[in-house]
Amino acid sequence: MEIRRGDLPPDFLSEAPAPEPVRQSRGPRFRITWTTSIVLFVLTSITMFWAGVSHWVPIGPLLASPFYGSLLPVRQIILEHWQDGLIYSLATLAILLAHEMGHYLMTVRYRVAATPPLFLPMPISPLGTFGAVIAMDGRQADRREVFDIGIAGPLAGLVIAIPVLIIGVITATTPSMVAEKGFVLGHPLLIQWLADLFREGGANSLPTLNNEVNPWLMAGWTGLLVTGLNMVPMGQLDGGHVTFGLLGTKSVWVARAFLGLAVAFMIYSQQLLFVLMLILVVVSGLRHPPTRNDAAKLSWLQTAIGWPCLILPFICLPYRPLTVI
Secondary structure (H helix, E strand, C coil): CCCCHHHCCHHHHHHCCCCCCCCCCCCCCCCCCHHHHHHHHHHHHHHHHHHHHCCCCCHHHHHHHHHHCCCHHHHHHHHHHHHHHHHHHHHHHHHHHHHHHHHHHHHHHCCCCECCCEEEECCCCCCCEEEEECCECHHHCCHHHHHHHHHHHHHHHHHHHHHHHHHHHHHCCCCCCCCCCCEEECCCHHHHHHHHHHCCCHHHHCCCECCCCCHHHHHHHHHHHHHHHHCCCCCCCHHHHHHHHHHHHHHHHHHHHHHHHHHHHHHHHCCCCCHHHHHHHHHHCCCCCCCCCCCCCCCHHHHHHHHHHCCHHHHHCCCCCEEEC
């Protein structure tokens, strides 16, 4: 039966509830394409392969080349350690890809505009990468959805990182030499716990010198570093999304307290590795930006998952990440 507008009583139209606004679908808000994402992925694969081949001292063979008048040192090190470079790059890329796809798939689920995962190459660095990111329009998501988007990345990354680390701690050789140059790796608590569980001799028998650490262990170490940094409860980092979901606008006090703790730690330990990141976070703002609905409450399951995840920075970040010899 067809009902025409003129057949309805006047008060029916005036008292009818207004329809809920339809959420905007994923539109061309971001101009970054999958082509850009793939190009950055390939470049990051190359820089990470080179980091693994050079045993995480990528500048060494390049500095040695002028003495030979050719790229002979580069060719020799590739032929000798290409398997280490391949394992390190593939394992680390798998961790980073899982992390960012965890975010991205959640933005697809909630129809929040976002870029594809963007990998950040660092050509001359021990790790070969600065991690990976996605940018999203958080105003299209409510507080619960922002929580899910933020926490999905670290949890997905750990699903890959922990098996990689178990392989790394089992296959790691016992330290047997002292390097004259390079760096010493500091192992975070999570790696020490896994070593105590799966390795005879426990954490004390793990290698720490860059030329003794195997690519599986280094890939897992890098994955934990990325996870720990992202879970710092500040601003628009993953940890900032999680604390905002748990506490709402009060999460800014957690961010301020953590900033003070981080500054005090860097002064006490004389570790300046995280200074640049802290500056970027402070410049971008400690306060989480507003969402589509800041009043949305988390479910009991989200709350039960969120609070324990706040310890991730403390168990994934080492006390002294890199000490140069």
